[in-house]
Amino acid sequence: MKNILIIGAGKSSSSLIIYLLENSIKEDLFITIGDISIENSSKIINNHSRGKAIIMDIFNENNRKKEIEKADLVISMLPASLHIQAAKDCLEFKKHLVTASYISDEMKSLDEVVKKNGLIFMNEIGLDPGIDHMSAMKVIDNIKNKGGKMLLFESFCGGLVAPESDTNLWNYKFTWNPRNVVLAGQGGAAMFIQEGTYKYIPYHKLFRRTEFLSINEYGKFEAYANRDSLKYRSVYGLDDIPTMYRGTIRRVGFSRAWNIFVQLGMTDDSYTIENSEHMSYRDFVNLFLAYSPSDSVELKLRSYLKIDQDDLIWEKLVELDIFNPNKKIGLKNATPAQMLQKILENSWTLQENDKDMIVMQHLFGFELNGKKQQIESSLVVLGENQSFTAMAKTVGLPVAIAAIKILKKEITTPGVQIPISREVYEPILKELEKCDIKFIEKEVPYLGYNPNNVIG
Secondary structure: OEEEEEEOOOHHHHHHHHHHHHOHHHHOEEEEEEEOOOHHHHHHHOOOOOEEEEEOOOOOHHHHHHHHHHOOEEEEOOOHHHHHHHHHHHHHHOOEEEEOOOOOHHHHOOHHHHHHOOOEEEOOOEOOOEHHHHHHHHHHHHHHHOOOEEEEEEEEEEEEEOHHHOOOOOOOOEOOOHHHHHOOOOOOOEEEEEOOEEEEEOHHHHHHOEEEEEOHHHOEEEEEEOOEOOOHHHHOOOOOOOEEEEEEEEEOOHHHHHHHHHHHOOOOOOOOOOOHHHOEHHHHHHOOOOOOOOOOHHHHHHHHHOOOOOOHHHHHHHHOOOOOOOOEOOOOOOOHHHHHHHHHHHHHEOOOOOOEEEEEEEEEEEEEOOEEEEEEEEEEEEOOOOOOOHHHHHHHHHHHHHHHHHHOOOOOOOEEEOOOOHHHHHHHHHHHHHOOOOOEEEEEOOOOOOHHHEOO
């Protein structure tokens, strides 16, 4: 029997745990879920004979090492900064490791010794990153194998709310870590290349430079640029490609409204606010506006940002109840970003029976036999409810499938890696299709970079 240790049982772990338990007898597995609380994981395990929940603190070195030593493979669902603790233990005890997070420089530095020990440290095997890599490389490799030359690669992904649960003017609810949503786009300019020209969008302009796209029967969306689209050129073997752009999907109109928070400074996480725990929502808004005792907070904000009272953006702000003088922030020594997150969580948290929606689309432009062509590849996945979300499914299932393939020696190439080789992506994508995670590909007219699709 092979033992899998899952460290961390947060929101994205539900589908991962269920899949492994459902396949545990066939694949002869035993699943141990370690977390600082066993309530959530115990509920998911539901007395299954091949699973158990244990209390595990990643910072308790003796406990952590003891559990990792007993495992054949470790899945870390911890925050990205904490993977390295598990990675070093896996190296010490010669255990395979799987994570859904971006490879850190510290993780990458282990590559040589991981290879020497014949171990697989598979990273970026969730949704984005993860399914995006695998689905993109499948098409890119097929184009190259036919002798085609890549001219354009654009990739978009977003965690949204399903149409039947879309009940607010923002057409959005939190399906992932709310903090990541509030801080999205910070930490440097967005970088990409279009028609051979490098482009940079600073944070304060990011949400006014969006691109339109349409996805199957789900209609029109917009996307803002991810921070660095260029780092995957060499990873994907696209060093000479003239156009490469990666973006985050939202419903049309979201970015223009979100830009209000950016311009006011509400998404800043670099300083704390005095007396924040006693401030009302209205006080919070007033922090960022000029002193004018004769004008209301509403009037000052509209005047400062030139928002008409009949503008839909104004209705979106009002819907969030941010001008309420009675609701308190209740967070001590909070940053503006933390205070904004608290306000948004009151309006955008998924309710028990709400369904979320994952949307992903790739555009591949290429030249084959002297003719320019384009392929559009789209994915839509709907969640079931607040617990079994599309986000949990698309993050957790690739992790689970990769773990099983590694233990069965169907994936054998050692090293610190991401899922871009045919050995990895082919069997995992095939298994994902059985779980209704399947891309719809179609040929479309070659457009290249279309400036008419871009706002701003």
